[in-house]
Amino acid sequence: MKALTIHIGIFGKTNVGKSSLINFITNQNVSIVSNLPGTTTDAVSKQMELNPLGPITLIDTAGINDVSILKNARIEKTYNIFDSSDIVILMCEPEKISDFEENIILEAKNRKTPCIIVVGKIDLYKPSEMFLKKLKKYTKHILLFSKVIGNRDDFLNSLKKIFLEVFPDNYRENYFSIKNIVKKNATVVLVTPIDLGAPRGKIIMPQIQTLRHILDSNAASYVVQDSEYKTVLQNLKTPPALVITDSQVVKQIVAKTPTNIKLTTFSIIYAADKTDIVEMAKGAAILNNLNDNDKVIISEACTHHASRDDIGKVKLPKWLKKYSKKDLKIKYVCGQDYPKDITNCKIIIHCGGCTLNRKSMFARVSKAVENGVAITNYGIAISVFHGVIEKVLEIFPDALNAYRRHLVNNQIIRCQK
């Protein structure tokens, strides 16, 4: 799945050879190449396997110095790709580096994204030593490229070497791992109700990924619907190390679970794996302190046709109003429409973002934090609404403490007013 691949964005002025580069790397005609500046108008992405790194997604962008009428829209779209890129490839031609390229390097730096500079068209012009020395001030990762005289294997090997430097084997070490909680041979019960919202014949992505992580921990999973949960629990000889439930039935599942058994939700596990769980927990504290006319954004990362009991459009607004007892201004956004101006917003409640990669989710969280706006996710918010947040965050003490601390802060602020 695209969201789980390493994203590599290719940026640069029009006509420098970005599309030629993606075609060269993939050995396919993924993007149209022409000598007309502004040929690539919408970003084109292509997945490929680059072993031992695994699957990667290459994204060819529109040249950011596009002079057409649609310039601004294209530039905005291209800038959005910065947010999802795990690596930025800046393409330029020999001897041509200006404020424009420096700005791309700066955008990457601001996002702590590693940058590779690819100097193209070297069959036409040979880059001078002075020029290469200048580039080294920006990054140590510099590659020379020509689609005419270049050897694909050599180029891919050099590229791979850089990718492996940036993403060493242990690069996921700092990410949350279910292994921290579930040890070898332990049992985990997963509660996945098959309700109206469940896709026909499928298990949703956060549940599949959780299953995979449990397998990686050499532990065993029981996957049950909420209706069978109690029986399964009673039949187990030893209590499970952990119960992970769909957020929508969390209240019922907590009620059916002995207090000594650890319990959380798929959304919370997903938030820990994919984004900043502490920030999300902190953000959720605001749900206890909403006032009339506060603006709340419910944000979903993909578009879908809402069902009668759609979580984002129907259930969440209902729970939110009931819990806060306030007259809130709730705005629903989806897909790429993460609102630019969020300054007047009190809290963003975001979906799990299973179609977004980790970098994009972090970018969304950072944008909220930079603007002083609280952010949380569906699962955490639902657990607040159902009064089980302390239980489901128990296995993430830092997140639980952040929630409690922020709750106290909110209450102090409220008292001082």
Ligand SMILES: Nc1nc2c(ncn2[C@@H]2O[C@H](COP(=O)(O)OP(=O)(O)OP(=O)(O)O)[C@@H](O)[C@H]2O)c(=O)[nH]1
């Ligand atoms: N000689 C030579 N020509 C190249 C090389 N790479 C690209 N070109 C040519 O440069 C022109 C622009 O190439 P593209 O790959 O379309 O450039 P782009 O950066 O994607 O351009 P936009 O989509 O307009 O932003 C085309 O005519 C290519 O054939 C190269 O390594 N050597």
Ligand code: SF4
């Ligand atoms: S991206 Fe968000 S809204 Fe879309 S399926 Fe995943 S969690 Fe649900």
Ligand SMILES: [Mg+2]
């Ligand atoms: Mg192009």
